Amino acid sequence: MSVSRDIKIIEAILFASNEPVHEDDLKGKMLNKNNFQNDIKNLQNFYLERGINLIKTGKKWSFRTSEKIKDELIIFKSQKRKISRAALETLAIIAYQQPITRSEIENIRGVQMGRGSIDHLMEIGWIKPSGRKNVPGKPALWITTDLFIEHFSINSISDLPNKDELKASGFLEKRSAIATITDIANEEITSNENIIDEEENLDDFLSNKEI
Template sequence: MTEPASAASRQKTGRTKSDATSEGLQHEVFESELEGLPAELRWREWMMRVEAVIFASAEPVGREVLARVVGKDCSLDLLIDDLREELRSRPYELVSVAGGWQHRTRSRYGAAIRASKAPTRGAAALLSEFEAMVLMSVAYSQPVTRGELSKIFGREVSRDTIASLRGAGFIASGPRSPTPGAPYTYVTTKHFLSAFGLETLRDLPDIEALEDAGLLSRQAVQEEPL
């Protein structure tokens, strides 16, 4: 009967069973082309892989990421179309946001989810009315400095407000402003696009249309007590 290797002998060889397993996983070859499968089964497997990656990701998944798990000749657009068709009868769907794809619950089930009080994934942070207005101003005016935001509202936009929006992941530092003192500017993030269901900033609603619809009143924000 062979005795297990001692700690001293393992130190001499410099290898353990866990080391060998780790190396094996690192050298595992992922087969993306699936050339050994019939075309129909290959397409089905690519669909399942793409859906699994999107489902597992906390953020929208871009084309370059999905391309790693399918064949080089696979049309991701056609594959996504097939996935969307397959999910047509489900309470969730694949949507195009922030330059990628993400699973989203269909809006008509929002009331049921809110009534359940179940914790949800990726819920947007709750913002005060003023924070929401500042965020919207950053989105429309970026890159914009804190001083420029204060001029827009006719009152100081505090560092605490900026910190709150940064902490929620909605804004980040942009390039330095060419104005005296070279203050930091602020820009929105991909998380902002994802949280508000936008694919790009071009999907932002027209600001004049918001004012005409009564959904935006800069005067009301200026008169809001500090």
Template sequence: MARRARAKQELDTELADLPPELRWREWMGRVEAVIFASPEPVGREVLARVVGRDCNLDLIIDDIRGELRGRPYELVAVAGGWQHRTRKSFADAIRTATGLGTETKPLSQSDALILMCIAYFQPITRGELGQFFSKEVSRDTIGHLRSLGFIAAGPRSPTPGAPYTYVTTPGFLSHFGFDTLRDLPDMEALEDAGLLSKEKLLAGDIPIAGGEADDFDDGASE
């Protein structure tokens, strides 16, 4: 811990002895290196540790993105930070060569609908979710979404019994390529595309694929 603290103190972030152009290039290199080395999206507060006080991180990111144009990977804003990701147009090539890039977190139709409800109406209890589907949402379904890292327990509901609520996680944002929840598709846009009816959703009139009734139970709400 002491060694890490010394290294942090010894890093010259201001680079006052360098001409402006070289200083900017060094900051760009540091920011890209930190993002490249991290398996998770890197937030602004982390990147601020390696650049000067007057460094505009948004302009740094813009310049890095500019240099990556035409490359098979890009710098994307996800889950409140930045991350290097290969471009979608190369997914088939990566999958063919390595087997990577395949869907590792499959969702049934009912799982996806429940996750969608949590994303749009969070914080929400299991009982409230059941009202959308006119059936109780099973603990197993909630557990499955939690095991995938898409949802987590939120604050207790102020309703009688103070049941747990559920909210989406940074892992949800990262997996689906959202920077923040504000990036979720607009309800009206989904309705215009025929993918969702808000009236049917609120009325609990949502079709669930046959053979998936086991995703629901009649247990007590949580």
């Protein structure tokens, strides 16, 4: 691989950063900004079979430990944090319907929600407010964050499975749409709220994912 000045700059910035760097910030340091995609691809290929890999999350880039050796580097085991079923359902709805208000989330779930679910998801860093809806009362709109995308190892929200993909995988057979997505998250569930029928909620819940 030919190592140009721009590639060296991109590499140095990513090594020095303790969090993913937006590609616009990387381009801002380059002499030949139009060659960014080619340079970043060359750098990504260079690290493809090494101990660290260059990973893209949304429009941000970062170096990560290779999946092939990550288990060898574990020193401390993280303690799992319990997330309630209500919080997971709320997260799934926001992921598929964003931007969305709290009242709209309640309409989809069919029950009123306490403040705890939103607060917990914000504390984890998976959701954030994104302006207000232009309706009476100006309710806050909620969206997922880059940390959500990073945690679930997807490139963008569009990579979430749609209804047909979930059905093909067998996830939606005799199960509610919301329960399906929360189970995919593979987190511990601590509450026993009633689950609404798939036929009543599937189309609303996954409307943004229809093809």
